[in-house]
Amino acid sequence: PLKFTEVMEAEITKAIVETASEEWVEYAESDVIVVGAGPSGLTAARYLAEKGLKTLVLERRLxxxxxxxxxxxxxxxxxxxxxxxxxxxxxxxxxxxxRNFLVADSAEFMAKLAAKAIDAGAKIIHGVSVEDVIFRDDPLGVRGVCIQWSAVEISGLHVDPLFLRSRAVVDATGHDAEVISVAARKIPLEVSVVGERSAYSEVAEREIVEKTGKIVKGLYAAGMAVAAVHNLPRMGPIFGGMLLSGKKVAEIVAEDLKL
Ligand code: 48F
Incomplete structure (x- = not known):
């Protein structure tokens, strides 16, 4: 019969806490932090990692x-x-x-976006929310994020966050552009997050891709966050713009980080 080692439970704890802690130390500093594991964030993460950039994706949900x-x-x-x-x-x-479109299965779409991002070398951590940015004012720029366990965020407990440094932060948080919103409230950015407009799909898709890019040194917008920042229309369950935006932001960040 199969025999498991005794005193197994403590070893489970050590295995998890030791390996996870090593990685938190490793990712305390990275090249790029992508906030949000939606379509634009996962696409960005894959292409950033393929370019050899140390890429961390933080996702609020599990x-x-x-x-x-x-x-x-x-x-x-x-x-x-x-x-x-x-x-x-x-x-x-x-x-x-x-007709004019390609139609994909939603389960396959999200599974393969995630799998390819991970295979390319991006590290994805679930259950972590970005609640603020790190900034420096000379020159003005974002240098990382403040993070909290989503479970703590949901509980409402007063727990101070931890910090992760990065050379670039990509806001891929979707309709609320959460990272740019908090940055616009707290540091003197030249943008304010006005939110998106009602549906006008083809215009939204085109303009989101066109306007994908840098907000301020170190902070970039991709996906629906771009619509929230630039007051663009929404578009519903059509995803070409999200993929193209994710790929474009990866190219822009990679180019900027070479400087
Ligand atoms: O909303 P989401 O899918 O963003 P996206 O990549 O794609 C938008 C489309 O899904 C769709 C659309 C166009 O086709 O209208 O809505 O722009 O994914 C955003 C992810 O970010 C996470 C959130 O849980 C979601 O999985 N997220 C949001 N805020 C935070 C966050 C935060 N502060 N910290 C960590 N994760």
Missing amino acids: SFGGGIGGGGMLFHKVVVEREAKDILDDFGIRYTEH
Whole structure:
């Protein structure tokens, strides 16, 4: 019969706490912190990691995919424009052609985005919320984030956060642009987060990609966070813009970090 070692429970604890703690120390400093493991954040993370940048993704929830999992009003499909076909292929995500669109399964879409980001070398940690940024004012710029366990955030307990330094922070937090919102409130940025407008899908998709990029030194917007910052329309369960935005922000950050 299968025989397990005795005094097993304490060893489980040591295995988890020791390995996790080693990684927290390792990721106290990184090249890029991506906040949010939705479509734009996972795409950005994969391409950043492939460029050799030490990339950490922090996700509030205990799951991947952000708005992907709900498909369109819980129908388990998402729509992607042909312009993003190469990215779908790059991630090995299968699709069917439906009139003007490519249609993918929401479960496959989020699973493969996450798997490829991890395989490329990005570290994803769940259950962690970014509640603030680190900044320096000469020159003005963001140098990392303040983090808290999501469980503590939800509990309302007064617990001070910890800090992670990074050369760049990507706000991929979706409709509320949470990181840029807090930064705009607390440090003198030239942007304010006004929120998105009502649905106008094709314009939203195009403009989100066009306006993806730097907010201030060290802080970047991708995905729906771009719509929140630039008052762009929403677009519903169509994801080409999210993929293209994630890829574009990775290219911009990589270029800036070379300087
Ligand atoms: O909302 P989300 O999917 O953002 P996205 O990448 O994609 C938007 C689409 O899903 C869809 C759409 C267009 O197709 O309209 O809504 O722009 O993913 C954002 C992720 O960030 C996490 C959140 O739990 C979600 O998984 N998140 C949000 N705020 C924080 C956070 C925070 N402060 N700290 C950590 N994670």
